[in-house]
Amino acid sequence: MNEIRFNKKQHSHSDEVGDIVIDHLSKTFKTDDKEVVAIKDFSLDIKKGELISVVGPSGCGKTTLLRCIAGLEKPTSGTVSSNGKVFTEPGADRGMVFQDFALFPWRSVRKNVEFGMEVAGVPKAERRERAEKYLKLVGLENFMDARIHELSGGMKQRVGIARAFVNNPDVILMDEPFGALDAQTRNIMQMELVKILEKTDQTIIFITHSVEEAVFLSDRVVVLTKRPAEIKEIIDVPWPRPRNRTDPEFTALRKKILDELEKENVMTG
Ligand SMILES: Nc1ncnc2c1ncn2[C@@H]1O[C@H](COP(=O)(O)OP(=O)(O)OP(=O)(O)O)[C@@H](O)[C@H]1O
Ligand SMILES: [Mg+2]
Structure with missing residues (x-):
């Protein structure tokens, strides 16, 4: 198989997303009869090119953060920004x-993967070529003309991943992307x-319920x-990828994080 190389961004440094600064972010949802504080005074810096995972109890505010x-x-207060530019819209x-x-x-x-490029006005031949490249990368070269309902859950999520990566965004936000898949897939x-x-060299922010997946x-x-949601702890995972899930160091770190999470869940219940 041909080695697939990714196009580096053509645009200048000034409009490229660099480090992401989440600064005193709060989000409260108001409904008719109550207020739900989803995120309260949340600050975090995310380095360019970093893959950062977010784990936490169900309903703690992860999707809202993403x-x-x-x-x-729209935040109730605080900002998310990069290079001093606040993210106010998608x-x-x-x-x-x-x-x-x-x-x-x-x-x-194919047309799902091409959607963003259509919106951006990328010419048809280039759209097609780029979509095919990424669909091959995620192993869907034989399903490019299939309809979505003909696909398994794993195949659908591959389309979602190809669709996100094909536009070569600086940042990819992944909300439990593999949560609906069986363990093997x-x-x-x-x-x-x-x-x-x-x-x-994309920055990836990855939400998951699986501590193993986060450590991996x-x-x-x-x-x-x-x-x-407040930050309880930030844990560095120093090892190069791919990682060995059965390595004693790996399983020890996984257990440490699980123990932290369990304390949160006990506090909840
Ligand atoms: N649009 C909304 N209107 C009102 N309340 C909301 C809205 N979106 C989220 N919430 C509330 O905010 C809180 C956080 O929700 P969020 O979806 O961010 O949690 P989560 O950590 O992603 O949960 P899960 O792990 O189950 O996916 C919940 O109490 C939820 O009910
Ligand atoms: Mg969620």
Whole structure:
């Protein structure tokens, strides 16, 4: 198979997303009869090119945090910015992979992956070529003209990943992207993500419920408290990828993080 190389960004440094600064971010949802504080006074710096995982109890505010970074949710107070530029709306510089795939059911696999490029006005021949490159990368070369309903869950998520990476955004936001997959497919997808990472310098913010997945993939793991989300601990994972899940050091770190999370859950219950 031909080695697939990724196009480096053509644009100047000034508009490229660098380190991401989350500064005293708070988000409160107001409904008719109550207020829900999802995130409270949350600050974190994320380095350019870093893969950072976020783990925390269910409902603690992880998706809300990601949606604030994506510009899909407006903070109640505080900011998310890079190079002094505040993210106030979604942009092509930040791609998102959703847990529920969020594909267009009436479009073919190929047309799903081409969508962002269509919006950006990329010429047809180039769209096609780029979509095919990424669909090959995620192993869907034989399903490019299939309809979404013909695909398994794992295949759908591959389309979602190709769709995010094909636009070569500076940042990829992944909200439990492998949560709906069976264990075996999940391991395969994790390995494929590691392979993609070898060839890119994208910043990835990865939400997961799996501590093993977080330790397998990330440079740092952010452990959140129960809602409203605050940082409980940030753990460095120093080893090169790919990592060995059965390595005693790996399993020890995994257990340490699990113990931290368990304390949070006990506090909740
Ligand atoms: N649009 C909304 N309107 C009102 N409340 C919301 C809204 N979105 C999220 N919430 C509330 O904010 C809190 C945090 O939700 P969020 O989806 O961010 O949690 P999460 O950590 O992603 O949970 P999970 O692990 O289950 O995916 C929850 O109490 C949720 O009910
Ligand atoms: Mg969520």
